[in-house]
Amino acid sequence: MPEILERRTIKHSTLATTTHVHAPEEVERGRLRTEEMVLNMGPQHPSTHGVLRLEVVLDGEIVVDVIPHIGYLHRCFEKHAEALTYPQIIPYVDRMDYISAMSGEHGYVTAVERMMNVEVPEKVEYIRVLFAELQRIASHLIAIGTYGLDAGAFTPFLYCLRDRESILEMFEKTCGARFLYNYMWVGGLSHDLHPDVLGMCRAFVKVNRETHTEVNNLLTFNHIFVERTANIGILDPLVAVNCGASGPMLRGCGVKWDIRKNDPYSIYDRFDFDVAVGSNDLGTLGDAFNRHWVRMLEWEQSLNIIEQILEQYPRNDMTDVQSAIPRRLKAPAGEIYSRTETPRGELGYYIVSRGDVKPWRVKVRSPAFSNLSILPLISRGYLIADLVVILGSIDIVLGEVDR
């Protein structure tokens, strides 16, 4: 067996198989070196998850280097932010990370509220966290489903999107939009929670737990899937921190870092949940499989949080969700860096205000941008067929990469 294939073979008889960590440089390319070839992938390649172009340098079938070219979806968010007032920016925030719009909004309104020192009613906080967590599940459902597609499995995709539709239904009932909501406003929400949603949510959690098991059985512990994803794209934790990885990418290599715990915002300190990290059980710590596995675990944790919200939710609280919205939205002169944990990682907003109704400068630290910049590091030395799997494990959203 060729050496590179041998390295990837793992035993399934025991769950606790630990294989050696092989840094990509370790893969030997010396003996049968051929002429290098440059292959262009994208920007409309079906498995680049949008308009990403990869310039792949190949030696035979082995990836020597990957050069990502981004910007095919550069929609000038930062320029728009300078030209619009604070509340007008929210729809553009939606469109930036369009797979998890609620999480993006949550980050943005938190940043502006922190700048203006706005106190938000408790009920609003509960609804926000509920929706942010539902959105996290919806986003992970897409990530996991399309990851299955990348690895050649079609069925989990259908299962995942089925459950995602139920989440979107709840959002739609509440605010009328399916997936770009403009729902969270600075200091409040656009609509109160629809009375049906809590009941729907309870039913959903029950169904979704079953889907979770189903997807685990169909995909995560599927022999073919494990073979495709384990032990490739290994990222070292120290390198990950230095390169600015966050979210499942960072936690997949065993670093327990979650903004919800490490720098709590909203009311996350009231809920009891674990920060999921990767392990050495199947595959190697920090490989593509572990990033998928962390997403599966986080999905479960989000369900736990939702259950706690359903218990704690102040049902008899009749506060108007718009009561705390400031009449004049003007941030005092100054600046802030505020961050939240979205499904993809640490989403930060750096806002500079000069005391106007419009921000002077908004810069977004988008997690997908930082995570994607690590792709060349983790794909060197693997086979070309693994490249798509490695890329899929990062879970990028091009709207957020390019902004």
Next chain:
Amino acid sequence: MESGNILVTSTETLFNWARLSSLWQMSFGLACCAIEMFAASASHYDMMRFGVIPRPSPRQSDIIIVSGTVTLKMATRIKMLYEQMADPKYVISMGNCSNCGGPYWEHGYHVLKGVDRIIPVDVYIPGCPPRPEALLEGLMKLQEKVREQSFAKNEYA
């Protein structure tokens, strides 16, 4: 045939019927609208029942759904993809962005304000994003259009 059935039709009708029932789509997503396009082809809406099958290559596809914001960097690529498709080919412009620039019409220095500035469009679907139902409606509009095509008016090229 044993039962000896005969079907009489004109070539035109037959061709159009065949064409409109197997509009293979180039699987190609641009921005937020692409997610709605995925949703339309997944479990709830099941676009495949209209004969729309995603194909990875432009040379095998009949329609291109421009689903999302066309940036200037992407525009030349879209044009190239369109030119690679075999005739007859159809274009659905999905969402306000590809119709006219959408929310980015004013300050979007890097956004092409309407994909019809580079390729001809058959059906425009408004919305930001259009619901999957709207996409299906647009698809049916396109099917109607294909049904009406004729050799005489040279609409096949």
Next chain:
Amino acid sequence: MSQHSIIERLRGKFGDAIGAWREMAEGSEYQRRMGSYLEILAPQSLLDICFFLRDESELQFDSLLLISSVDNADSTLSVVYHIESTILGNHLAFKVTLPADDAHLPSVTSVWAHANWHEREAWDMMGVHFDGHPDHRRILLDEDWPGHPLRKDFKEPAFYHGMKVPY
């Protein structure tokens, strides 16, 4: 280590290169912590400062959060670095101000690899040149794009590759 003692350490080591500590007076407690910044007066010693911040055992700023560039509209640009220690939990921001027509900074890619794309973005969007960057190209826009769009005096081109740009 509090932010103030970090700054004292920096002052002790680099002296005049370290400028004033700008504390956010209004706003929430969070803003005081995450919005205040340190001014760095000597761009040429930026690299040494960054290595010191990363490697000193009491500081250990191992993670760069982001690099942002701001056009101050008075023909100066500012570049802001947000860094954090995932080990000690500290956060620090520092700002360098440069003349807009000759904006040059040493690249910190060798300190934090994360800086790579952020510096390319600052060059693309704002026109800050990073000396010693391993791959100094535009990142989001094409190479032949005219100007740097996030500068306040940027005018969008009328045509780009034969395509009309304004609405």
